[in-house]
Amino acid sequence: MKNIAVFIDSKSGQITESSKRLLDFTSNWAIQHGAITHVYGFEPFSSELFSAYASIKQYTHIKAPELVNHNQVIAPLFDEIQSKEIGQFFYVKTLLMDTMASSIANSLHIPLISNVLNVEKVAVGFQLTKSVFSGKATITTEIKGESFMIAFSKSFSIDLPSHAGNSVVGLSEITLGIDQQNKLLENHPLTGSIPLPDAAIVLGAGRGFKDPSNWWIVEDLAKELGAATACSKPVSDLNWRPHHEHVGQTGVKIAPKLYIACGISGAIQHLAGVNGSRKIVVINNDPEAPFFKHADYGIVGDVFDVLPRLLNKLKSH
Ligand SMILES: Cc1cc2nc3c(=O)[nH]c(=O)nc-3n(C[C@H](O)[C@H](O)[C@H](O)COP(=O)(O)OP(=O)(O)OC[C@H]3O[C@@H](n4cnc5c(N)ncnc54)[C@H](O)[C@@H]3O)c2cc1C
Incomplete structure (x- = not known):
């Protein structure tokens, strides 16, 4: 050979x-x-x-x-x-x-x-x-x-x-x-965050967070976990989060070791971008949310209750 x-x-x-x-x-x-x-x-x-x-x-x-x-x-x-x-x-x-x-x-x-x-x-x-x-x-x-x-x-x-x-x-x-015919004029790499496609842990947040002012908790938790932040399409369409965070069929495809999806329903178009994840944890207050069928672990609960508790637990260790 x-x-x-x-x-x-x-x-x-x-x-x-x-x-x-x-x-x-x-x-x-x-x-x-x-x-x-x-x-x-x-x-x-x-x-x-x-x-x-x-x-x-x-x-x-x-x-x-x-x-x-x-x-x-x-x-x-x-x-x-x-x-x-x-x-x-x-x-x-x-x-x-x-x-x-x-x-x-x-x-x-x-x-x-x-x-x-x-x-x-x-x-x-x-x-x-x-x-x-x-x-x-x-x-x-x-x-x-x-x-x-x-x-x-x-x-x-x-x-x-x-x-x-x-x-x-x-x-x-x-x-x-x-190639002399094709000139690079400027290069602006994204800074300050872990690039989504390479992240080992991704924390995704959806419309369940209700308002962009609530994202501090996603960012704090991501920092504590060493995770990259992601979001569903409607969240970036509403300009709550930048478009490069949108994962799914029409967004970034991710394959982390761990994907934690919070307040995301689990629509098929979202799943298309995250089903390469090794383990999926879903946090949603609706026990019938479709995402639970694709989760390795699920928590039925309010993100505004579960996430602060998780954050406090991580900070105390
Ligand atoms: C052609 C096409 C392409 C698309 N591409 C994509 C794509 O690439 N990526 C993508 O994400 N979507 C895509 N979509 C949109 C997709 O169909 C869904 O509409 C979208 O994923 C839903 O986003 P969401 O789960 O954040 O919002 P919602 O569907 O509104 O779900 C919000 C979820 O949060 C839960 N929730 C609410 N409040 C709380 C709380 N306090 N605590 C816990 N849980 C709570 C609710 O139970 C619900 O399950 C596409 C659609 C089309 C038609």
Whole structure:
């Protein structure tokens, strides 16, 4: 089998949780298939960060000054990949990676399969489970060839036997060119809050909060929990909260370890954006609220009673 490339995502010098899961998976996958793993990322990391993964032999820092504007000429990356005899590519879906990956897959004439939850070797080729219809269904597909690119859904989770190692990992860097026809004028990253798509804990609030002046309790509790704040669509439509907090079919898709939904009814359009969450806790004063059917844990109660008590409990510990 040819070698494996893994593209990791990071924020402020930290590898994201979903990319850590990707490294666990691909490192073990490579061992099982007798391949070497080359890791690529957009920040300079030390080799020690990867040495515990037995199959990883190289980390390449892709220096891309205008990547944020999707404004890079990726030819140098393409040359580097070809020199490493890479057959299989893995990454976790982000807008940026989707843009780059589709270009690489197209140049290499290999299939790009998106929103993958699981991949397995079968007698001839590989079998993949994909999430479709905003996570409401899955389909199983098959690839016959050995070369492909897989874009995992953020909520993917695959257990393989672990192969802890003490690998010697080489470091290298490549610099992408800049597309001169397309210029980055300004860049305003959101600050001060945990980005929703990467958050391990998300605290969501809906119309049950009645008025934007009541959001202090959501913010205080989120701070105490280390959570990102989210909201339902009507809440952002009413301008109670900024639009980038709106989760659901028409908003941000999230896949945290824990989603706490407070005063949200659980309409199907909301669920479409949050059903990648590992555990869901619902707090609602209506025992018939549809969200309870999709919850791992539920509290039937008034958010203005339950949340302050939860906040006091957390503060007292
Ligand atoms: C095409 C389309 C796309 C859509 N996309 C999205 C989307 O992406 N995301 C999204 O969220 N919605 C979306 N919607 C809207 C969706 O259908 C629902 O209307 C919306 O999710 C409801 O928001 P909500 O639960 O905050 O409000 P409500 O439906 O008004 O529910 C409020 C809930 O709070 C509870 N409650 C009230 N007071 C309290 C209290 N004191 N304590 C505890 N609980 C209380 C109530 O029992 C109720 O269950 C979309 C709709 C359409 C038609």
